[in-house]
Amino acid sequence: MAWAAGKQLQNGRYTLESVLGQGRFGITYFARDRNNTPVVIKIPNKDALMPEEFDRLQVVFVQEAHKLARCRHPHIVKTGEPFKEDGIWCIPMEYIDGTTLDKRAEKQLPEAEALTYVRQIGAALTEVHRNGFLHRDVRPANIMVRRGKSEAVLIDFGLARAFDHDLTITRTREIATGFAPIELYSRHGDRGAYTDVYALAATLYELLTGVVPTNAADRKAFNAKLSPPKDYNPRISDSVNKAILRGLTLEGENRPQMVDEWLVALGLPTTQETTQTLPSTPNPAGQTWNWATIWTAVGSLAAIIALLVAIPQCQPTQKTPQAPANTSPSGTP
Structure with missing residues (x-):
C-alpha cells in the first residue's frame, strides 16, 4: 500500500x-x-x-x-x-520541474530541437557506459525536459544493469515496445553500448515523427517493415533519416557500437567535444x-x-498470497 x-x-x-x-x-x-x-x-x-x-x-x-x-x-x-x-x-x-518527452505538446519536433535533446542524452549515456552500465530503457517517457529550458535529463535507471551481470530474467512485459532492440528479448542476447544506441535512435525517430518505430521482435519474427522516418515527416534531412535507420539496425553487431559513433553519423559533435559544465543541482x-x-x-x-x-527444500512450504500489481513521469520502473 x-x-x-x-x-x-x-x-x-x-x-x-x-x-x-x-x-x-x-x-x-x-x-x-x-x-x-x-x-x-x-x-x-x-x-x-x-x-x-x-x-x-x-x-x-x-x-x-x-x-x-x-x-x-x-x-x-x-x-x-x-x-x-x-x-x-x-x-x-x-x-525536475518539467515535462517528459512522451507528454510534449508538439508531436513532431523541429529537427534541431530533437537533435539537441539526443546529443544531451547521448552524453549522459556515454557517462553511464563509462561506468560499466547499460541503461536499457531509453525512451521519451524516461527523458525529462526542464521547464523553460532546452535541457534534457535522463530520469529512470530502473532497468539499468552491469554489462556482465543480469540481475533478473528479461521479461517481455517489462520491455518498451518499439524502443527495445532485439537482444533485450532474450535473456542470453549479447548486449553493449549499441543496445542503448538502438533505443536512442528509436527515441529520435519518435520525436521527429510522433510514431513509435516498428517493434524489433516483429521485425525479426515476421519480417515486419520499418518505415523510414522521412515517410512520416518529409522535413527530416536525408542525413538524419539515414543515421536513424542505421541506429535501428536489427542486429547489434551491425549498428554503431558506441554512442559517439552514432552521434557522428547524425552530424553532431561527439560527447568529448561537447562536454560542458552546467550549474550543479545540490545533492x-x-x-x-x-x-x-x-x-x-x-x-x-x-x-x-x-x-x-x-534452506533444504524438504521443509514444509507455505504459499504466500499474491499481491496486486500495477510508469511514471518521474522515473518509476
Missing part, C-alpha cells in the same frame, strides 16, 4: 505530498524537505511482489542508488543518500554519502536472503 500524504520520513527530514507514479517495481513520491525544497522519493513496491522477491529487490534497489551516485552528469538525475523507513529503502532524488540529501554504513546493511540483507535460499 502506498504511503499517505503527510507521512514524514527520516525523522521529519522529508514530508510526502503525493504519488507521482507507481510501477511494478517502484513507487515515486513528490515530497519536500525541511527547507520546503521539492524532492522526489523513490521506494521499491512492496505490494506488487512476493516477500522473497521484495527482499531481493531491496538489495538491487540500493545497488541502483550506488550506481546512480557513480554517474554524475548534468543530464542525469541527481540522487541523495539512501535511507530506510519502515524497513523499506528510500532514495531521495532531484525533483538532495545535502550531505556526504555514508556508503560504508549502507553497504553493511545491504550486505546483511543479502546474507539473510542467501541463507533462506540455502
Whole structure:
C-alpha cells in the first residue's frame, strides 16, 4: 500500500505530498524537505511482489542508488543518500520541474530541437557506459525536459544493469515496445553500448515523427517493415533519416557500437567535444554519502536472503498470497 500524504520520513527530514507514479517495481513520491525544497522519493513496491522477491529487490534497489551516485552528469538525475523507513529503502532524488518527452505538446519536433535533446542524452549515456552500465530503457517517457529550458535529463535507471551481470530474467512485459532492440528479448542476447544506441535512435525517430518505430521482435519474427522516418515527416534531412535507420539496425553487431559513433553519423559533435559544465543541482540529501554504513546493511540483507535460499527444500512450504500489481513521469520502473 502506498504511503499517505503527510507521512514524514527520516525523522521529519522529508514530508510526502503525493504519488507521482507507481510501477511494478517502484513507487515515486513528490515530497519536500525541511527547507520546503521539492524532492522526489523513490521506494521499491512492496505490494506488487512476493516477500522473497521484495527482499531481493531491496538489495538491487540500493545497488541502483550506488550506481546512480557513480554517474554524475548534468543530464542525469541527481540522487541523495539512501535511507530506510519502515524497513523499506528510500532514495531521495532531484525533483525536475518539467515535462517528459512522451507528454510534449508538439508531436513532431523541429529537427534541431530533437537533435539537441539526443546529443544531451547521448552524453549522459556515454557517462553511464563509462561506468560499466547499460541503461536499457531509453525512451521519451524516461527523458525529462526542464521547464523553460532546452535541457534534457535522463530520469529512470530502473532497468539499468552491469554489462556482465543480469540481475533478473528479461521479461517481455517489462520491455518498451518499439524502443527495445532485439537482444533485450532474450535473456542470453549479447548486449553493449549499441543496445542503448538502438533505443536512442528509436527515441529520435519518435520525436521527429510522433510514431513509435516498428517493434524489433516483429521485425525479426515476421519480417515486419520499418518505415523510414522521412515517410512520416518529409522535413527530416536525408542525413538524419539515414543515421536513424542505421541506429535501428536489427542486429547489434551491425549498428554503431558506441554512442559517439552514432552521434557522428547524425552530424553532431561527439560527447568529448561537447562536454560542458552546467550549474550543479545540490545533492538532495545535502550531505556526504555514508556508503560504508549502507553497504553493511545491504550486505546483511543479502546474507539473510542467501541463507533462506540455502534452506533444504524438504521443509514444509507455505504459499504466500499474491499481491496486486500495477510508469511514471518521474522515473518509476
